[in-house]
Amino acid sequence: MGKRVAITGVGMTKQRSSRPDVNGQELINEAARMALEDAGLTRSDIDAVVIGNMDHFEGINYVDTWSVDGSGALMKPIMKVTTGGTTGTTVAMAAYYHVASGLFDRVLAIGWEKNSESDTTGAIITAFDPFWDRPIFAGAVAGLALEATQYMHLTGATEEDAAYVAVRERKHALNNPYAHLHMNLTIEDVMKSPYLSWPVKMGDMCPRTDGACAVVFVSEDAAQDSPQKPAWVLGVADRHLWAYTSDPYANQAIENGWWFPAMEWSARELYDKVGITDPLEQIDVAELYLPYSFAGLRYMESLGFCGRGEGPALVRSGAFDMGGKCPVNPSGGVMSSNAIGATGLIRVAECAWQIQGRAGDRQVPDVKIALATGFGGCFWSDILLFGAEKPEKSRG
Amino acid sequence: MDDWRENQELLVMEGRIKVPYRWFAGEVGTRYFESLRDERKFLGTKCGKCGKVHHVPRRNCPDCFAECSEWVELGSSGTLETYTVVRRQHPQLAPLPLPYGYGIIRLDGADTGFLHLLHEFEEGGLATGMRVEAVFAEEREGKILDVRYFRPAKGVS
Numbered sequence: 001m002g003k004r005v006a007i008t009g010v011g012m013t014k015q016r017s018s019r020p021d022v023n024g025q026e027l028i029n030e031a032a033r034m035a036l037e038d039a040g041l042t043r044s045d046i047d048a049v050v051i052g053n054m055d056h057f058e059g060i061n062y063v064d065t066w067s068v069d070g071s072g073a074l075m076k077p078i079m080k081v082t083t084g085g086t087t088g089t090t091v092a093m094a095a096y097y098h099v100a101s102g103l104f105d106r107v108l109a110i111g112w113e114k115n116s117e118s119d120t121t122g123a124i125i126t127a128f129d130p131f132w133d134r135p136i137f138a139g140a141v142a143g144l145a146l147e148a149t150q151y152m153h154l155t156g157a158t159e160e161d162a163a164y165v166a167v168r169e170r171k172h173a174l175n176n177p178y179a180h181l182h183m184n185l186t187i188e189d190v191m192k193s194p195y196l197s198w199p200v201k202m203g204d205m206c207p208r209t210d211g212a213c214a215v216v217f218v219s220e221d222a223a224q225d226s227p228q229k230p231a232w233v234l235g236v237a238d239r240h241l242w243a244y245t246s247d248p249y250a251n252q253a254i255e256n257g258w259w260f261p262a263m264e265w266s267a268r269e270l271y272d273k274v275g276i277t278d279p280l281e282q283i284d285v286a287e288l289y290l291p292y293s294f295a296g297l298r299y300m301e302s303l304g305f306c307g308r309g310e311g312p313a314l315v316r317s318g319a320f321d322m323g324g325k326c327p328v329n330p331s332g333g334v335m336s337s338n339a340i341g342a343t344g345l346i347r348v349a350e351c352a353w354q355i356q357g358r359a360g361d362r363q364v365p366d367v368k369i370a371l372a373t374g375f376g377g378c379f380w381s382d383i384l385l386f387g388a389e390k391p392e393k394s395r396g
Numbered sequence: 397m398d399d400w401r402e403n404q405e406l407l408v409m410e411g412r413i414k415v416p417y418r419w420f421a422g423e424v425g426t427r428y429f430e431s432l433r434d435e436r437k438f439l440g441t442k443c444g445k446c447g448k449v450h451h452v453p454r455r456n457c458p459d460c461f462a463e464c465s466e467w468v469e470l471g472s473s474g475t476l477e478t479y480t481v482v483r484r485q486h487p488q489l490a491p492l493p494l495p496y497g498y499g500i501i502r503l504d505g506a507d508t509g510f511l512h513l514l515h516e517f518e519e520g521g522l523a524t525g526m527r528v529e530a531v532f533a534e535e536r537e538g539k540i541l542d543v544r545y546f547r548p549a550k551g552v553s
Binding site: 133136145242247 | 511
């Protein structure tokens with residue numbers, strides 16, 4: 001059986017459209033220093049570093065070595081993890097695995113991106129198959145729009161339903177000093193914003209952001225010395241279903257009963273392990289990787305908060321607003337900040353802050369269980385649960 | 397270290413990475429693209445275990461992990477499974493003038509959909525489930541754009 005693992009330190013840069021005042025290593029360093037200080041540790045206490053970003057956004061491969069000045073990984077074990085949009089959550093999972101293995105007591109997880117250094121769509125094309133996808137590539141927005149059209153077709157959901165999510169996320173961000181976008185929008189504002197790729201509008205989409213995040217994972221033994229209340233990892237799960245852009249549809253097998261199989265399988269596996277039978281009742285707060293507004297409808301169904309097609313009504317009931325049954329993205333989420341390699345890890349960091357009661361104006365009262373997800377590259381799904389109470393055992 | 401900053405513009409270096417590559421289509425890809433180029437025919441591969449006809453053709457069924465042992469000739473028309481109408485695109489990447497369609501098309505005879513472009517449709521003229529047909533390029537080189545795009549089917553389907 002593995003060691004039980006807790007988060008005891010968090011560092012995060014303020015997420016900005018561009019950080020021309022720092023290079024990548026310096027950006028990483030801001031988050032790494034803050035996380036170490038938060039955990040009451042120094043560089044020498046750290047046994048290993050896990051770092052992640054997407055190489056093509058900065059045009060620098062081999063980031064694990066290039067970043068050691070910033071990460072503090074000089075002469076330490078370091079692993080780089082790159083899994084597209086899920087990079088930040090996969091970094092967290094890899095750090096968790098390191099510590100749960102019993103081989104490392106204190107691991108620093110870092111996710112970062114300087115999206116201002118390249119053209120995001122121009123760079124992201126290098127993640128796609130050169131024969132099948134690249135010659136006709138229409139960008140990340142169009143890829144998501146295929147899902148939005150399908151969801152509307154199957155459920156009768158409307159663009160206004162999605163706009164509700166976009167407005168909610170931006171409203172929540174007003175409480176978060178780390179968020180990139182601070183916009184007080186109305187549904188009408190979102191509906192009037194220009195179409196990027198029908199039915200997805202400018203107001204439905206995440207921004208591109210410069211930012212870094214760092215999180216300290218420690219073993220149950222090391223957690224005893226932590227100055228912060230430990231935020232325990234209850235368990236993690238992930239599924240991937242993509243080789244070509246059309247695969248999420250080819251593999252969806254709706255007729256076999258799966259809606260968004262990668263997310264449903266990972267959620268079911270993790271809920272079974274941890275004992276979640278009614279997510280809406282049992283989960284106190286969720287930081288979800290919602291890259292665009294329609295995700296905030298469909299994913300609620302795939303995460304088991306409600307049945308198929310019931311997402312829009314539950315969303316509009318306010319269940320996921322601040323003060324609702326399970327507030328989603330008190331931070332403002334991905335639609336308010338998206339430094340891609342950092343984004344998933346920020347979900348994890350926000351969950352830790354919520355459990356520790358350190359989330360400032362965006363704090364949800366009395367958080368016992370928090371859910372984080374990562375989504376990306378494409379239709380991959382990472383799911384992590386965190387708790388205020390030390391779990392009986394670690395669960396992979 | 398901040399004292400010099402006040403009247404200083406931050407330094408930015410412009411760059412561009414252009415690296416030549418040679419991508420290999422592999423055995424399945426070679427046969428597929430040759431057929432598209434020389435005979436204007438779409439081919440799928442059939443899983444020897446579950447019988448699913450894959451298009452995108454693949455050597456192994458990703459689920460069964462069994463070999464796809466048989467080639468299957470597919471129709472050049474199919475059903476539109478989902479779509480979008482692209483209104484903004486990086487100018488160097490747009491393969492057709494804006495706005496153009498982008499969709500998942502399940503060709504007749506295939507069990508899975510594949511991604512391609514949509515064109516020659518009226519505003520609001522695309523719909524999930526509609527019949528679409530391939531428009532081939534006159535000059536074909538053995539690549540996915542040997543099919544220029546799909547359009548709403550004109551013939552009797």
